[in-house]
Amino acid sequence: MNREEAKIVFAEADLLMPINEVEAAITRMAAEITAQLQESDPIILCIMNGGLIFTGQLLTKLVFPLEVDYLQATRYGHETTGAKLQWRVKTQLDLKGRTVLLLDDILDEGVTLAAIADYCRQQGATDVFMAVLIEKLHLRKVTPGMRADFTGIEVGDRFIFGYGLDYKGYWRNAPGIYAVK
Numbered sequence: 001m002n003r004e005e006a007k008i009v010f011a012e013a014d015l016l017m018p019i020n021e022v023e024a025a026i027t028r029m030a031a032e033i034t035a036q037l038q039e040s041d042p043i044i045l046c047i048m049n050g051g052l053i054f055t056g057q058l059l060t061k062l063v064f065p066l067e068v069d070y071l072q073a074t075r076y077g078h079e080t081t082g083a084k085l086q087w088r089v090k091t092q093l094d095l096k097g098r099t100v101l102l103l104d105d106i107l108d109e110g111v112t113l114a115a116i117a118d119y120c121r122q123q124g125a126t127d128v129f130m131a132v133l134i135e136k137l138h139l140r141k142v143t144p145g146m147r148a149d150f151t152g153i154e155v156g157d158r159f160i161f162g163y164g165l166d167y168k169g170y171w172r173n174a175p176g177i178y179a180v181k
Helices: 003-012 020-038 051-059 111-122
Strands: 014-018 042-049 067-074 085-091 099-107 129-134 150-155 176-181
Touching: 003 099, 003 111, 014 020, 020 051, 020 099, 020 129, 020 176, 042 051, 042 111, 051 067, 051 099, 067 111, 111 129, 150 176
Parallel strands: 042 067, 042 099, 099 129, 129 150
Antiparallel strands: 014 176, 067 085
16 A cells, blocks of 8 residues: 555545544543552553554543553554464563553454463463453454453444554554544
8 A cells, every 4th residue: 555545545434433532432431441440550551553542542541550561462564454463562561460451442353452461461460451442343253252341432343444543554643433435
């Protein structure tokens, strides 16, 4: 995909959720996370690159002591279908005995999130929670019935982008949630 093709994808896309509704969902999630985790001294792990915008928006609404780090594992790269999980960066914080909250852009099939949660448990985390901006509603989850602990927006089974989610490397910066035509 090149710049001109990316412009066409955006022009033809369906806006599923405007930015003000995305921000309202993040504010609601922050209240839910605060109610459940504010006394647990959590480590917040941003899953890069998709979780970057969501994490940045959410963190300023979590007004309690916490530590932040990031990790990067991908199955997609710039592709639209997943492959084997590739670790690029693992957290530098000691997870032993800690509560961990994973922040990611989307829960689709859940392969990446499940593998990262397992890694955190192997590193000694006592509790691992998942928060996602978007959760796709379909029956292809790696574990039947898998759900995030905190979800901002639920969408149908379409290829979406914006607010951290990319389409072939482009449009993580789109102001809202869009679906490819």
